[in-house]
Amino acid sequence: MSDGYTLVICEKPDAARRVSDALSGGTSHADQVGGVAVFRFSRRGEEFVVCAAQGHLYGVSDPSDERAVYPVFDVEWYPSDLLDEASAIAARRISTIRTLAAGASRFVNACDFDVEGETIGYNLLKYACGGKEKDALRAKFSTLTEEDLVKAFEDLKPQHAQGLARAGRARHAIDFVWGVNLSRALSQSALGSGHRYRTVSIGRVQGPTLGFLVQREKEVREFVPVPFWKVSGTFEKEGKRFNAGYAEDRIETKESAEKIREDCLGREAVAVAVRRSSAQIGPPVPFNLGDLQKEAYRAFGYSPSRTLQIAERLYLGALVSYPRTSSQRLPPTINYGGIMRGIGKITQYAAYTEELNKAELKPVQGAKSDPAHPAIHPTGEKPKRALDVSEAAVFDLVVRRFLASFGPSARRELAEVSLEVGEHEFRLSGGRMIFPGWMKYYGKYAGYKDVELPPVSQGDRLETVGVAVEEKFGQKPSRYNQASLLEKMEKEGIGTKATRADIIATLVGRGYVSGESMEVTDLGLSVVEVVAKYAPSIIGMGLTKEIEEKLEAVETGGQGEGTLLRETVRAIADQLAELSANEESVGHGIDSALMSSVAGSFVLGKCPLCKTGDLRIVRSKATKKRFVGCSNYSSGCRASAPLPQKGTIKTTSKACEHCAWPVVYVMGGRRPWKLCVNPGCPGKNKP
Amino acid sequence: MKCHLCEREAVSGLCPYHEAAKARVQSAYPLWVRAYGRMEWNEYLDNVKRNVQTGQWAKEIAGFLKGD
Numbered sequence: 174m175s176d177g178y179t180l181v182i183c184e185k186p187d188a189a190r191r192v193s194d195a196l197s198g199g200t201s202h203a204d205q206v207g208g209v210a211v212f213r214f215s216r217r218g219e220e221f222v223v224c225a226a227q228g229h230l231y232g233v234s235d236p237s238d239e240r241a242v243y244p245v246f247d248v249e250w251y252p253s254d255l256l257d258e259a260s261a262i263a264a265r266r267i268s269t270i271r272t273l274a275a276g277a278s279r280f281v282n283a284c285d286f287d288v289e290g291e292t293i294g295y296n297l298l299k300y301a302c303g304g305k306e307k308d309a310l311r312a313k314f315s316t317l318t319e320e321d322l323v324k325a326f327e328d329l330k331p332q333h334a335q336g337l338a339r340a341g342r343a344r345h346a347i348d349f350v351w352g353v354n355l356s357r358a359l360s361q362s363a364l365g366s367g368h369r370y371r372t373v374s375i376g377r378v379q380g381p382t383l384g385f386l387v388q389r390e391k392e393v394r395e396f397v398p399v400p401f402w403k404v405s406g407t408f409e410k411e412g413k414r415f416n417a418g419y420a421e422d423r424i425e426t427k428e429s430a431e432k433i434r435e436d437c438l439g440r441e442a443v444a445v446a447v448r449r450s451s452a453q454i455g456p457p458v459p460f461n462l463g464d465l466q467k468e469a470y471r472a473f474g475y476s477p478s479r480t481l482q483i484a485e486r487l488y489l490g491a492l493v494s495y496p497r498t499s500s501q502r503l504p505p506t507i508n509y510g511g512i513m514r515g516i517g518k519i520t521q522y523a524a525y526t527e528e529l530n531k532a533e534l535k536p537v538q539g540a541k542s543d544p545a546h547p548a549i550h551p552t553g554e555k556p557k558r559a560l561d562v563s564e565a566a567v568f569d570l571v572v573r574r575f576l577a578s579f580g581p582s583a584r585r586e587l588a589e590v591s592l593e594v595g596e597h598e599f600r601l602s603g604g605r606m607i608f609p610g611w612m613k614y615y616g617k618y619a620g621y622k623d624v625e626l627p628p629v630s631q632g633d634r635l636e637t638v639g640v641a642v643e644e645k646f647g648q649k650p651s652r653y654n655q656a657s658l659l660e661k662m663e664k665e666g667i668g669t670k671a672t673r674a675d676i677i678a679t680l681v682g683r684g685y686v687s688g689e690s691m692e693v694t695d696l697g698l699s700v701v702e703v704v705a706k707y708a709p710s711i712i713g714m715g716l717t718k719e720i721e722e723k724l725e726a727v728e729t730g731g732q733g734e735g736t737l738l739r740e741t742v743r744a745i746a747d748q749l750a751e752l753s754a755n756e757e758s759v760g761h762g763i764d765s766a767l768m769s770s771v772a773g774s775f776v777l778g779k780c781p782l783c784k785t786g787d788l789r790i791v792r793s794k795a796t797k798k799r800f801v802g803c804s805n806y807s808s809g810c811r812a813s814a815p816l817p818q819k820g821t822i823k824t825t826s827k828a829c830e831h832c833a834w835p836v837v838y839v840m841g842g843r844r845p846w847k848l849c850v851n852p853g854c855p856g857k858n859k860p
Numbered sequence: 861m862k863c864h865l866c867e868r869e870a871v872s873g874l875c876p877y878h879e880a881a882k883a884r885v886q887s888a889y890p891l892w893v894r895a896y897g898r899m900e901w902n903e904y905l906d907n908v909k910r911n912v913q914t915g916q917w918a919k920e921i922a923g924f925l926k927g928d
């Protein structure tokens with residue numbers, strides 16, 4: 174053995190602390206090197222130094238730094254602090270790792286075992302440790318528990334094919350080339366048509382994702398409902414009343430609906446068929462990241478990116494396993510019994526684990542797998558600190574899902590009765606749980622409700638008490654929410670489990686989609702419109718999906734990353750040329766959207782006088798002063814109000830409690846102040 | 861030339877979005893007539909404009925066609 178120590182590189186500082194504690198049995202000591210915390214200890218006579226990255230410390234950029242220049246097809250990896258002046262931390266960490274590498278004789282990459290982690294570790298070993306990316310060993314683990322970490326370090330693997338790191342680096346390079354060129358082409362066009370610089374961009378996966386949203390947005394905005402009628406009857410047997418729907422769900426004309434009522438009123442109903450059945454409902458499969466994100470959205474309303482952040486904190490606290498996984502499977506190697514024993518020490522789950530332990534522990538397994546990590550599961554460790562509300566919620570969800578996956582099927586009893594009234598048929602149905610099975614463990618997340626079973630037997634005669642005819646209208650399609658959009662991306666195979674949540678958040682951040690409702694803005698519509706016209710591959714599914722498939726092939730060694738990068742460059746070069754040739758009309762399209770997105774944000778609310786127009790901020794052509802006016806001015810509404818001429822006006826969507834005129838915030842000065850725009854508001858003279 | 865109803869470019873009075881919405885409003889009319897037995901065009905436009913399910917562009921077009 175040579176003189177130097179083993180240098181271990183972790184992905185995050187919390188992980189570095191856990192690795193050191195686990196390997197040293199709690200005897201490691203913290204040290205500062207170049208202002209960065211590192212941990213030192215010896216294990217079986219061998220010296221260890223553990224340090225951490227802080228996410229990506231290197232990023233790609235183009236060697237020329239001219240933002241007006243495109244296309245850019247040349248990329249290099251740079252320390253992040255050169256790309257972003259705010260990341261001085263990155264510079265410090267790189268310099269610390271460089272110092273530590275000089276005294277090391279052995280290197281271990283202990284970053285998270287997936288594409289991003291491999292890329293982070295690879296770049297540090299290559300650039301900061303003097304080309305150690307091929308010699309370093311790999312520690313592979315799925316939880317940060319002491320047991321798993323010790324096991325991983327006793328079984329260090331050589332860094333052989335490095336497909337993950339190659340695919341990760343290729344993904345970063347491709348996404349950079351894509352983003353930088355599109356952004357420059359679009360922003361440059363908008364600039365050309367006379368407005369000040371504003372970055373308009375669309376990433377590789379964002380394009381098709383925004384495309385899905387726009388497609389749905391058009392359906393919503395063009396929608397014209399069509400009327401139909403719903404018929405239901407009230408029937409009575411021995412003083413008890415039941416509601417039953419007409420066998421045909423939608424009646425297309427008012428006339429036929431009313432005829433059903435006339436035919437049935439005053440006639441007796443006969444129970445002609447009673448169908449009783451029972452249904453088995455199997456337990457839900459273990460969580461992969463997408464499933465957890467969708468379920469947390471359904472149960473708590475958390476956005477996918479928020480859920481990922483929470484799950485990551487729980488992972489760094491060694492409470493749950495690595496969350497960036499596609500797997501819906503729990504292999505026996507995770508030690509079912511050990512985890513159950515651990516969870517059993519948490520009071521609210523103790524009764525459940527005791528019950529489950531009575532039978533052989535065998536979870537239901539899902540179809541999706543992941544070569545690097547099992548499904549998300551609790552580690553069996555008890556929280557050592559108080560969890561905040563959202564962490565406690567996600568932790569409870571993960572534990573209960575884990576327990577539920579070991580539970581037996583639930584059984585429901587179902588009944589459906591057909592009632593005949595002359596030539597018409599009505600249906601009465603109900604269902605109730607007869608054996609809860611796994612639902613008991615999954616608790617409130619199971620979401621099944623009992624509907625009373627009608628105590629009606631075949632041949633029973635019931636009195637028809639009433640028949641209701643209800644006018645209905647077809648429902649407009651619903652917009653995607655963050656969870657259903659994530660599901661759509663998964664189904665179409667674009668993005669990765671690690672990036673989908675961020676892509677959705679970026680669409681909101683860039684102003685293409687408005688927050689919770691996921692309504693596409695005018696800017697979003699225009700970007701898709703112009704890009705689809707001149708560079709359809711950028712917004713279409715085909716190219717992005719093809720790249721995803723080839724990146725997977727890079728991971729498994731079936732494709733070279735250099736070839737893929739060259740192919741991508743070739744594919745987008747043609748598209749960029751089209752955009753460039755049509756710079757003027759591209760710019761014009763984006764520009765008018767930028768303008769109307771500004772105009773749109775200046776609508777303050779409904780006009781309280783004419784009730785149909787919008788009150789908005791307008792500027793007088795004569796005096797150049799701003800004031801509030803109604804959009805129905807041309808058809809006679811004279812609602813208007815003065816505004817302060819200084820400071821930014823921010824809309825609130827709130828109406829004044831005294832007069833129902835819109836309330837705004839005036840920003841500027843020391844703090845924003847709230848203002849009802851109505852000059853004659855009765856609330857104004859009150860103390 | 862701008863669209864009658866929004867800031868977008870229009871070829872013959874309406875932008876492609878409002879043009880598409882117009883086609884939807886026109887093609888749904890016979891369905892409403894059939895559903896109620898009879899319905900005048902203007903009454904139909906009023907109903908479409910008022911209905912909460914109607915999309916924004918379709919509402920704007922219904923008002924426009926009625927001459928509001």
Ligand SMILES: [Zn+2]
Nearest residue numbers: 863866875878
């Ligand atoms: Zn228009």
